[in-house]
Amino acid sequence: MRRYSAFAIAREAARHHQGWERAWRSPEPKKKYDIIIVGAGGHGLATAYYLGKNHGLTNIAVLEKGWLGGGNTGRNTTIIRSNYLQDPSAAIYEKARSLYETLSQDLNYNIMFSPRGVMMLAQTQHEIRGYQRTAYANALQGVATEFIGPQRVKELCPIIEIGGPRYPVLGALWQPRGGTARHDAVAWGYARACSDMGIDIIQQCEVTAIRSQGDKVQGVTTTKGSIDCDKLGIVVAGNSGVLADMAGFRLPLESVARQALVSEPIKPCMDVVVMANTVHGYMSQSDKGEMVIGGGTDGHNNYTQRGSFHHIEETVRALIETFPMISRLKMLRQWGGIVDVTGDRSPILSKTPLEGCFINGGWGTGGFKAIPGSGWAMAELMAKGASPLAAAFGLERFREGRFIDESVAAGVAH
Amino acid sequence: MSTRLATGGRFLDRNQPRVFTFNGTDLSGFAGDTLASALLANGRSMVGRSFKYHRPRGIVASGAEEPNALVNLGQGAAFEPNQRATTTEIFAGLKAESQNHWPSLEFDIGALNNLVSRFLPAGFYYKTFIHPRAAWKHVFEPIIRHSAGLGRAPKERDADRYEHFYHFTDVLVIGGGVAGLQAARAAAADGGRVLLIEQSAQWGGRAPVDGGQIDGKDPEVWINDALEELEKAPNVTIRRRTMGSGVYDHGYVLGYERIADHTPGDTRPRHRLWRIRAARVITATGAIERPLSFAGNDIPGVMLASAMRDYVVNYAVSPGDRTVVVTNNDDAYRTAIALKNAGLDVPVILDARPQAEGDLPRAARDLGIRIETGRAIARVKGRKSVTGVAICAQAGEGAVLEEIACDAVAMSGGWSPVVHLWSHCGGKLIWDEAGAFFRPDPDRAPISHDGQPFVATAGAASGQMTLAETLKDADSAGKVASRALGLAAGRKGAPKASQPQEGPITPVWMMPQGAGPALRQKMWLDYQNDVKVSDVQLAAREGYESVEHTKRYTTLGMATDQGKLSNINGLAVLSGALQNDIPAVGTTTFRPPYTPISMGAIAGEARGDIFQPIRRTPIHDWHDDNGAEWEPVGQWRRPYTYRRAGESTHDAVMREVKNTRQHLGLLDASTLGKIIVKGPDAGRFLDMIYTNMMSTLKPGRCRYGLMCSENGFLIDDGVVARIDDDTFLCHTTTGGAERIHGHMEEWLQTEWWDWKVYTANITEQLAQIAVVGPNARKILEALGGMDVSADALPFMAWADGQIGGFDARIYRISFSGELSYEVAVPASQGRALWDRLIETGQEFGVMPYGTEALHIMRAEKGFIMIGDETDGTVIPQDLGLNWAISKKKDDYLGKRAQARSHMTDPDRWKLVGLETTDGSVLPDGAYARGSGTNENGQKTVIGRVTSTYYSPTLDKGIAMGLVLNGPDRMGEVINFPALDGSATPARIVSPVFYDPEGEKQNV
């Protein structure tokens, strides 16, 4: 693989950029692989990458029914943070965040990780207590966060209205090393690195059946023919249920639409990521200048990648209350993605009833920030049969009642 | 240079001059001008800078598709960035500034990017800025961010008002051109309700500019007749300045009405967002002309041929004295003819096709215009404005045959139907070979709730490019819609139209077709984002082969015009590079809105005081008048404490606790949920809802109960009073009322629907006041009325009666550990009772207390608080509440869940009291450190603080917490690390710190 660098660009400029090679090969599938990963999104590609990098396994095919990175990897609001409350969540998200720090260098592909800082606003007494608790938990989990006061919030993000008439900002949980990254680049960078290791990425190849012998996985049938494998990883956010169905088991999850929108680009005015959970909205500014805004999820099952407009409405009015200056900005584009939501809103990284078949899904709306950690853990799980990072995310937790519930602000006080 | 013509201008009212300001200079236009036409009339062809290379940018189009002419509009609280000049009507005093340059439009430092543009191809940033690691965030990213972005960020709070409007109609027609007008006429013929909306201020669309005859009339006359007819029809509503911005599922359409953008400061709302629900939608949104890809096609003065025609005919604006027309179709000849008729010079028409023999070329020849077929533009000369063109053979590689001086270029690459609204909700497209465009596939229309197609297109939006076809198509679209709604469609036929015959188009995706790399690096596809032919080809070469990959890698079509001009041209270049045909490559997804809509309009009225509802108790105003510091609890506001002059919040809370424990406190408990549960099966039902046995409760008595979810977790608690044999009153937490009432109804309606139980949420019917403290009985006796003695009204009993003349129900319950009565009266008398209690209470040392005092007092008693001790992961067994879990019942909601292995695990975190060894207050939310780390390297924790306060009663810090096997470890000292590395040791004690025997409350 020819390395990317300023020098390479200068060299190519001299010949009108005619000499750039393909970022990834597009091979025809072989008859058999040691491992097949279904789904060439961020999580699937990262899984393949760490199988190669950490475990020396490269006889791998990553199958994608559409185009790589075309699912939720390319539809999210690119927020990266690890300020979670429960130990297992904090562990895997912090692993991911720390891998993001050096991912551009590891992949020789600039994924534009921008550790600009993420703040979650506390706008009620209840939230103050919740975020203080999280800060204490994070300290013991090795996640660098702090609870900051309103004035500091205003310094870090001058466009916030901290004295709002309804929900004054009372403080915030601040993670200085959280931030954003260029979502497509994460998939493209992993794909290029995988391809370079000899891993086959096969696009336009839809899995139509999963073949097994007894209770052991044997391979898959695809639109490009039948392919055998010893191990199978299902990493298909939005379609986990469908693939699980092919493999003969059901999952504790439902697929719903989640929406996001961007404003027209304006000059830089916001250098942090802000999440306001009381009013349900979060916002950051992309390098292009667009205000990137996350919307809500529908309550009903939906595979259309279109959501209902009232969620956009709720999010926008909430953000106008927090950032009055956006009222005269315009919404440029809204879109939807399909997210798999589990019974406890936490992901599944697990063996399955079908031997040799593993699943990684149910990331809900939180998948992008987890990609490197998720791939790291999934690779370890598939290579060794167990991974400390994945241990708590097994399917059995739903039977045992051993939930990982991050939405801990259940009731409200008397 | 562009200028205003002496005569003409369909839209202009020359009697109404309008003075406006551009970049600080006063300029003059007329009523009817858009900002774009007025700028051109003033010779301002260069109006901005591009996104990436900061190249000079001029006006290219005349409508919503304009990629370049974006301005900062207005000032202060009315400032708005990225306003499109071509869709901005001018008004007196309008102030606009060009964007994305420093220090000035004429001289822009950012234009340095242009000089090094060869080093900045598509995706260059993915390939560099990789080392050193810190440099991206601190050096490269800031540079990129500052050169990117377009308009300035607004600073002030928006001064305007906005609103929403729900409208329902049988047929919605989007687009007020001749197609839309005819579709609306046809759809309305049989009485169906029709709404016709047009995004601009003018009806009629392109027809009056493009010419022809409708029913033997001039289009303009026909349009006015049609409008008059529609305005008269009682079943038709028509609306200008209202854009169909998005089509959503089940016939939901957003209409973006710009009411007062052109009349700022009048009393009207600025924007109104129509939420239209239409049984059928007809999009008559016309078509958009495509640019041609030749070197220098982005230099100011190069304009779409149709736009140039619009400016000449509608606004009497000459884009230049000498205009070269370049085309691959007949339509562009209309522009040459229009220019000629306006007395302007057209040195040559360059037609890439081998021959041009249609009516229009003939007419042009007759006017003496030179026509060169098989010719192309090798490159446009000039930097900030066009000075001439170099001509070459379209078939060749760009060898210059001739140079012609000119100050404007009109280009036409053919037309693409506007398919956005059709596509928003899943309508599919097919490639039309003859017209070289994507058009809607009528067989794959968006599906509505009834499984029927609900969107149809009409006219040019369907790909019907001649006047006659357009009207025929629109007429049938209207009739089909009307029929689909069961109305017999009108018999009237479509209007007859005539127009010059047009010859076929020849697709031209690059000019000349053999252009080499050097030229391809100067051929712009996306003017705003600076995406060139060479960039798309590079993306393909590097394997970004999917159209979505290419779009995202090059940013083609991602600018504020969302690729209205660039999508098809880019797609064609990509398919060329992949040696694949265009339909096989496919399009990117069209997403709402059609053009950007204001956030203000989306939020509507919900801002400031009415951003969200605030729920007020009947006593709210008294609290407000008496120093209440508010705490939001759900949508309720409850007094956190009542601060007196000179007091800190903490002082106030301490005072309230002490006074309540020593004398008398009042709490507004009206927000607590109150649900009536009545019926022969009410007891049986509550036995399922609560973990306790409620069916055995005696009328006249109260019992504290717990509710769990079917998943086993504690969701609510409260006191249940049995009113009579088949009636119970269930108290819930504040904010719990609606949730729990819904929970009860859900089980009654969907699981136990044969049980005879009715419920009613009467929370707001009653004002409830807690009268608390040693003097509680005294004040009630002073008020006079019902007997509240220990014998008549013992602890955990209730009674109806009169107190101080009020009809009241009094509960003898305590959440503070003191002698306590909760007095409930109708809400309409709540304030009166409160006033009376305050007045009568003076001699007994009455003081109101807020939620914080309430919390402290319940914590002193070791009472749990939903949301503090519980967080959605806690079961009653964790809280030492087994006494409240009936052993006799074989079922209740959550019972099975609590039998799962993890729930029955002996090693769970359980509720205990915590006392710091030095009397200090434990930090809220702190975790207790265990020994060692887990396999992920996280420090082991063995518990956490759930509630912690300074207790004025005990004069020390007290806390409750959940600790691993806590109750078995009484007396043990555990450590709570602070964030600074220090640690607070605390002893595990009983959670009941105050009056463990309960003597005080039971007197």
Place this chain on the structure above:
Amino acid sequence: MLILTCPCCGVTGEETEFHAGGQAHLQRSGPGASDEAFEAYLFARENPRGVHFERWRHANGCGKWFHAARCTLTLEVFGTYSAQTTQPPQEVLDAIAKRRPGWTEGGK
């Protein structure tokens, strides 16, 4: 933005007047049920790409729960019906069969 017709009060309203309640016709497992059965009752969901039977509450309306048969791919609604039943009524199944020839319950 869906529109649904409440079979209890006859109102045809938009999504914001209703509250989605997840998969319909779940069989409650109480004490005595096996771990597997209980897990399935609480968590295993059909989540089909296609016909879905689901619960809705007319929250900003008559307050009643009802059931709907809806396609999760096109969002078309085949019918709404009473919540007081353990399986979809025949007319709803017929409506589905009409729109989705060959469809069988469970989507298999």
Place this chain on the structure above:
Amino acid sequence: MSDATSALNGAAYHGYVEVQEAGLRGMITLRGDLASVDIKNVATGLGGVDFPAQGHCNWVEDRGIAWMSPDEVLVMVPHSEVPAALETARNVLSGQHHLAVDVSDARAVFVLRGAGLREVLAKLAPVDMSPEAFPAGHFRRTRLAQVPAAFWLGEDDSAQVICFRSVAQYVFDILSHAARPGGEVGLYR
């Protein structure tokens, strides 16, 4: 009782539509088998009007009955008559499964007057307010902006809007905002 007060003490806003809080109204939630003769009799006896069809409200002066759901009606009587009315209901319906409860003070009522009232409501409620779709006498439970509410129109240019007492101020404010001069849409006249 003399010192009984409504949520907003009869506050009024005079926009292009007039918004006025109506003061205290007596309201009884009556749940039971609506097919039952006794239930019907109690409702019509107290409400002084015919029993309403599904989705309707019959209303004359200060009495009426609104159809709330298949097992619930709202009986409206003068505020002072509620205790007696409940007593009547209790006597007549004793022995049959029902629920009759006073919700008068849990509510606030607003009266809208003026030709534009249909469009004022259409700015806040996702309901087809055109005369053909929503004639006088139709009763609709829905939401106004962000809170649940119910309303019906009288024969004269007036509408009655019911909401919960705790959000009376919010509902008054959004109705007033919608009725502000300059906001005329010009429909449904």
